[in-house]
Amino acid sequence: MNKINQVGRPTENKGHRDKLLIAARKLFVEYDYDKVSLRMIAKKAQVDSALIGYYFQSKFGLFMEMLKETAAPVSVQLEKAERNITIDSPEILMRTYYQVMSDNPDFPKLMFKIASMPNTDKNASFKDILAQTLRFKNTNIFSSMYEQGLLKEGTDPLCAQMSFFSMMIFPFLMPESIKSAMGIEFNSDFITKLAEQNSKLLLHGCLLDSSTGENNNDQHK
Incomplete structure (x- = not known):
């Protein structure tokens, strides 16, 4: 002590x-x-x-600082993505998120718990902290990518954002019993591989391949 x-x-x-x-x-x-x-x-x-x-x-001050400091690396990447959207933005953000959460695998459960709280005056303060920390309203980078012609033709930016968030959050919310039944050992090595594979799924499913010189700007005119 x-x-x-x-x-x-x-x-x-x-x-x-x-x-x-x-x-x-x-x-x-x-x-x-x-x-x-x-x-x-x-x-x-x-x-x-x-x-x-x-x-x-106070306890509330500790709670708020814990949220801010744990999410800080992800928030930094969100700010960078907002300032300069590129074809690599989703991958960089996903890798950062996975890296941070590999050290804090239970943190997404806490975010989910806060977001799922009943709408009361008391709980509103916690939800406000979470919203300010992760700035959910400003995280739809796929809308900006759509406007810049960086998404494959036929890709809905809102659906792409939903897929992106599912890839980021669900692995950490998945019950241990299901992971065990599937033979998944949820360690840092597996999380790194998962981040790489999910990035490839995004690239091949939603994003343009920059190496082909393909451009979809015409689809928005």
């Missing part, structure tokens, strides 16, 4: 902050927000509970 110094402030240690974020992520996935106490988080992180107030002000 971390010690409190003589003036009542915890000794600075970034490792303790990281431990709290990791512990919070695991507990908030396993239990509803109201069921997770500061004591539970501190115990799992093996640090003094006073550190939660020191680093995050």
Whole structure:
């Protein structure tokens, strides 16, 4: 456990902050927000509970920071994709997402849990945090790709976006019993291979092959 110094402030240690974020992520996935106490988080992180107030002000502050920091690499790639849409944007975003979630495989379950909460005033704040963190309204890169003629003829951009999100999210929501029955060992090596194969499915199914010089701009005129 971390010690409190003589003036009542915890000794600075970034490792303790990281431990709290990791512990919070695991507990908030396993239990509803109201069921997770500061004591539970501190115990799992093996640090003094006073550190939660020191680093995050409150349980809500810790929850919000955990969401932001876990999703940060994906958010960065979303911003890049919005600024400069290319034929490689979906693959880069998917690989980044898979890489981040391979280290945090339960995080998509937490996102799904938040998004599935009943519409109440209390739950609205959690949904707002999730929306601000991942900016769902701005993630339809396929609409921009459609306008730029980067999709194969006959590809519906909204359907392509749905397929893209299904590829990204479902593997992490798939029940362990089904993975086991299919002989899937959901480790970092498998996740890397899955990202590569899903990228190829997108390329051959929805996106133009840039090596052919094919251009579909005429279909939007």
